[in-house]
Amino acid sequence: MNQLRFILPTVVFLCWVAACKPKEEEVTPDVTATNPDWTAESHGNDVSPNYAVVFPQEAVNALEITIRKTQWDSIRTDMKAKFGRDFGAGGGSPGGGGIGGGGNGGVPTFGTGEPNYFAVTMKFNEKTWTNLGFRLKGNSSLSSIWRSGIYKLPFRLKMDEFEDQFPAIKNQRLYGFQELSMSPGYGDNSLIREKVAADIFREAGVPAAKTAFYKVYIDFGEGKKYCGIYTMVEVIDDTMVKDQFTDDPEAKGNIYKPESTFQSFVQSQFEKKNNKEEANYGDVQAFITALNATNRTSAASIWRDNLEKTFNVDHYLKYLAVNNTMVSWDVYGAMAHNYYLYNSPTKKLIWIPWDHNEAMKTSGRNAVSLAMTEVAKTWPLLRYVAEDAVYYAQYKQYVAAFTNNVFTAAKMGTLFDKYHNLIAPYVNGSEVEQKPYSNLTSTAAFTSELATLKTHVNTRNQAVATFLK
Incomplete structure (x- = not known):
């Protein structure tokens, strides 16, 4: 009987402790167990977007993406189903309207829906992001690049697209950014138009997405390949509106x-x-x-x-x-x-x-x-x-x-020179863009396009002078 006097309170205490313990599903997953690179600053969603890290204006960042061979095959299957052609299969171009109407009234058409997202691995800033969403994007540019069999494809990243399948990445971010768009500079031998145009709009008082240059390496399942210079573009509904519209x-x-x-x-x-x-x-x-x-x-x-x-x-x-x-x-x-x-x-x-x-x-x-x-x-x-x-x-x-x-x-000459010189080493210098991992006509065209841009500014200034007479 005396033993029970000591045992019963102990049992009651242990039961109380067990009852107070959080249920297993209420415990936040230990993301560092699956990704030791995870930090609140780099991967968490409780920080402000770090523009200095993700959108540097004086440097070229590097991005590495790993797509498994089975995933690349699935991307091709998805594109073939929606676009009607396999990668590199050639063929015609999508429809569309021109100035003043025509076609389908100016509303662009491409395929039967947006390409699917796939869970890939990404390395940036000496850290790894796992199971983030990767999908191809675009209209005529994607169509042309895909038909030509060029691996420098336009794509979009969404850091937490697969958080339901992989709870450890819930609310995953890239230094505060949830989504990002990657432009390969299709049809632009200078590779700086996407960047400078956005800068020009903002300089003129027209809000536009922030941009930055990136060297991009992609493993399509057969080893890492250099896919040249991309322009990373801020997504409007992710961070741009919050950043540039204070009201x-x-x-x-x-x-x-x-x-x-x-x-x-x-x-x-x-x-x-x-x-x-x-x-x-x-x-x-x-x-x-x-x-x-x-x-x-x-x-x-x-x-x-x-x-x-x-x-x-x-x-x-x-x-x-x-x-x-x-x-x-x-x-x-x-x-x-x-x-x-x-x-x-x-x-x-x-x-x-x-x-x-x-x-x-x-x-x-x-x-x-x-x-x-x-x-x-x-x-x-x-x-x-x-x-x-x-x-x-x-x-x-x-x-x-x-x-x-x-x-x-x-x-404009100063702006063009700045960005041309910034990316030149990674286009035709220490690293070289070349097909089938580049959309450039040639590396010589990259060099000559700088003068073309400068001439364009002079021509447009003359056109404005005539218009304003």
């Missing part, structure tokens, strides 16, 4: 990646990048209604007032002045893509430019002219701005300011 630090306003000409509202043409659970498209519906109102010419001031209640026209005019001056054809006016709309709580719908590898080119498709007189009504946002005297006068002022203050031969 909405949590980016709660709707962010769209449209494929619309704005002739009418078609919900499927307005892909939501956030607030996806809310079926509320009232902001863009109101914008399109105001844009296409019948009082546009009969009561122009009322039309402008109503339009400005839904859309930041002044910001768009500034964007338009920059884009039309430096020239970028693969945008609204030729194709109904390569832009975002963000509904700022204080500035209304804001136009955000995207995808600049076709910027500052005079060859290829015709771009929208400075005067915009050739633009058809199938592109109402361009046509109606050009036809409104008040908006057109403001647009011309922005063209003059941009040309005089930003897009000068001296400033």
Whole structure:
């Protein structure tokens, strides 16, 4: 009996301890057990995006990606099912509309859906990220590169895409970034257009994604290969809006990646990048209604007032002045893509430019002219701005300011030289881009394209002088 007096309290105490112990599923997985490189700063999601580390402006980072042979085979199977051709199979190019309409009204088409994500391993900054999402991305560029059998493919990274299958990577980040886009500079022998165009927009007061150069090495299942210089591009709905629009630090306003000409509202043409659970498209519906109102010419001031209640026209005019001056054809006016709309709580719908590898080119498709007189009504946002005297006068002022203050031969020459010299050692120096791991015409073309860019600036300045007479 005396023994029971001591045993019973002990049993009760042990039961109480057991009851207080957290259940197994409530315990946070020990990520360091599966990835010893994991730190709160590098892999965690409770830190601010580290732009200095991920987007350096004075250095070229290196990225290594390992794709298992079975995964590369699955990527080919996925692309063949959606695109209709295997890697390197050649064939035609995807459809699309040109200036003033045509084709399918300017709405780009490619395949039957976005390529799938696959869980890969990545090394960066002497650390490893496991089971992050990797998928191919793009439209005409992806189509052309894929058909040509070039391994320097455009792709996208999502750090926590597979967190449900791999709980140890829950909320995995790359120094605070969840998603990143990798542009291979397709069609750009200079390999700097994506970078400099984004810099130019921001210098002119038009928010645009941050960018940085990367040497990229990819193992497609048969050993690591050097795939040359990429431009890493910040994802708009991940960090860009939060970083550059201080009136909405949590980016709660709707962010769209449209494929619309704005002739009418078609919900499927307005892909939501956030607030996806809310079926509320009232902001863009109101914008399109105001844009296409019948009082546009009969009561122009009322039309402008109503339009400005839904859309930041002044910001768009500034964007338009920059884009039309430096020239970028693969945008609204030729194709109904390569832009975002963000509904700022204080500035209304804001136009955000995207995808600049076709910027500052005079060859290829015709771009929208400075005067915009050739633009058809199938592109109402361009046509109606050009036809409104008040908006057109403001647009011309922005063209003059941009040309005089930003897009000068001296400033652009310095910018071009800086980035050309920064990446040159990794294009035709200590490391060389070469097919089938490069889209360059030749390394000689990389060198000569620098002069082409500088000549382009002079040519456009002359065109502006003529336009503003």
